[in-house]
Amino acid sequence: MKPIWIVDDDQSIRFVLEKALQREQLPTRSFSNPRDVLAALDEEGDVPQVLVSDIRMPGGSGLELLDKVKARFPGLPVIIMTAFSDLDSAVSAFQGGAFEYLPKPFDLPKAVELIRRAVEESQREEVAEERIAAAPEMLGQAPAMQDVFRAIGRLSQSNVTVMITGESGSGKELVARALHKHSLRSEGPFVAINTAAIPKDLLESELFGHERGAFTGAQTMRRGRFEQAEGGTLFLDEIGDMPFELQTRLLRVLSDGNFYRVGGHSAIKANVRVIAATHQNLEQRVKDGGFREDLFHRLNVIRLRLPPLRERKEDVAMLTRHFLQQSAQQLGVEPKRISDAALAWLENFSFPGNVRQLENLCHWLTVMAPAQVIEPKDLPPEIGVVGDAAPAAAAAAPPVESAARPVVAPLTAPVAAVALPVAAEAVAAGSGAGWERDLEQEAQALLEQGRTDVWDVLTRRFESSLIQTALQATRGRRIEAAHKLGIGRNTITRKIQELGLED
Known part of the structure; x- marks a missing residue:
């Protein structure tokens, strides 16, 4: 493991953290000022596992160091420490991309736990990058996927804006990466941002950057994602969730190629190809007044529809073997x-969580299947295997969207089926049909009251319970909770905000 770099002009702070981390078998390296950190990055080429920096030091600010480090190593977790526990510093730290904000004096065990969480996050990012580098771009023999591949090929010499549509978990970012890799901009950066995962009041600065003093806590100039993607591709995921007022600014960039940093007065030319993606029906969003029609037409120049896994059953076998190999290697x-x-059972399952759900299932099978050859009895309960019966019933099951009672349980399949199989096993082993009966009775009671929001009410309660249970099991670690539920970290962040589960 790479060392944890500690940057603080106070020798006692460095000493205490070094000794505490060494007791945890975590290697360290210390610096007294930001200049030495930047010199080590330039001259030695070393990159830390985690950077822990004071905010106020002679010879440079921790926020300036954060901005410079993040520009070069966006995936590196940076923890900002300060004895000045003020809101401005905290806001600046988070807007600069800090992993966490640690006020002094701090509780040493809690500081060590925070650093350990940052290490885990860093290692997950490294694994994800290795998987992206080692794995083939996309797999698929089904006619629907061959259409996607042909479209990517036709668009390889074009700079046109592309809209990718498809259900959650179907691989929209993989398509965006493939479009970038095979384009004339492949030597430039590929920058991705999930507009649904970033708080509304921070998204403008995240996209366009800000000038020093633009708002309270903006102590340094910060480049936004458009500047970071200069000469390359900017991938705007979940574009349907972009706040309406920001849509106007995005439209202006797409129209004339210029934008302003927050608080800036000089136009900046954007040499960026924009690829957007959404799982929503944007035409309906336009009709409902939630999305600008002129922006929709600007983004919808070329549309690529990514098919759900249930429409490409021919690929299930190939993808399953690929993910089993991948999990074993990890x-x-x-x-x-x-x-x-x-x-045969997997090919007849509807996979509401799409390729992401199949990948999670293969990881679970690698760990939990008792024998070297996986048999139907080894598959998790949501696949619907009953004894030695053939999967005819599963094949006859209607798609999740139209099914009155999906494979797992009424009202729950879109969320529950995405969860890791071990969670479904726990449910099956627990209250059995009791909780389903309770759910039906609750739905009946609400319907009898004349309510017209029954789906939203029960879905919110179900999702809240599921996420809170996962967070309790992982001691509040969101990324680990998302992994166990079989959803993305951006999804769990968005859900926590939507459901009001923030502490």
Whole structure:
């Protein structure tokens, strides 16, 4: 593991943190000022696992160091410490991309726990980057996927704006990366941002950057994602969730290619190709007044629809074997094989969580399947295997969107089926049909009251319970909770905000 870099002009702080981390078998390296950190990055080429920096030091600010480090290593977790526990510093730290804000004096065990969480996040990012580098771009033999591949090929020499539509978990970012890789901009950066995962009041600065003094806490100039993507591609995921007032600014950039940093007075030319993605029906959003029609037409120059996994069943076997190989490589174990009978069950399952759900399922099978060959009895309960029966019933099941009673349970399949199989197993082993009966009774009671928001009410309660349970199991670690639920970290962040679960 790479060392944790500690930057503080106070020798006692450096000493205390070094000793505490060494007791946890975490290597460290200390600096007394930001200049030495930047010199080490330039001259030695080393990159820390985590950077822990004071905010006020002779010879430079921790916020300036944060901005410079993040511009070069956006995935590096940076923890900002300060004895000045004021809101302005906290806002600046988070807007600059800090992993966490640690006021002094701090509780040493809590500081060590925070650093350990940052280390885990850094290691996950490294694994994700290795997987992206090692894995093939996209897999698919189904006609629907071949259409996507042909479209990527036709667009390879074009700079046109592309809109990617598809359900959550279907691989929209992979398509965006492939479009970038095979374009004339492949030597430039690929910058992705999920507009639904960033708080509304921070999104403008995140996209366009800000000038020093633009708002309270803006102590340094910060480049936004448009500037970071200069000469390359900017991927705007979940574009349907962009706040209405920001849509006007995005439209202006797409129209004339210029934008202003927040608080800035000089126009900046944007040499960026924009690729947007959404799982929503943007035409309906336009009709409902939630999305600008002129922006919709600007983004919708070329539309690529990514099919859900249930429409490309021919690819399930190939994807399953690929993910089993991938999981085994990550865990350092012998890859497991899957029988034709087990594959038949998977091919007849609707996979509401799409490719992401299949990937999570394969990871679970790598860990939990008892034998080297996976049989139908080894599959998790939501697949619907009953005894040695053939998967005819599963094949006859209607798609999740139209099913009155989906495979898992009424009203729950879109969320519950995305959860890791171990969670579904716990539910199955627990209250059985009791909780389903309670859900039906609650729905009936609400319907009898004449309510017209039953779906929203019960879905919010179900999602809140599911997320809170996962957070309790992971001691509040959101990324780990998202992993266990089988959803993305951006999704769990958005859900926590939507459901009001922020502490």
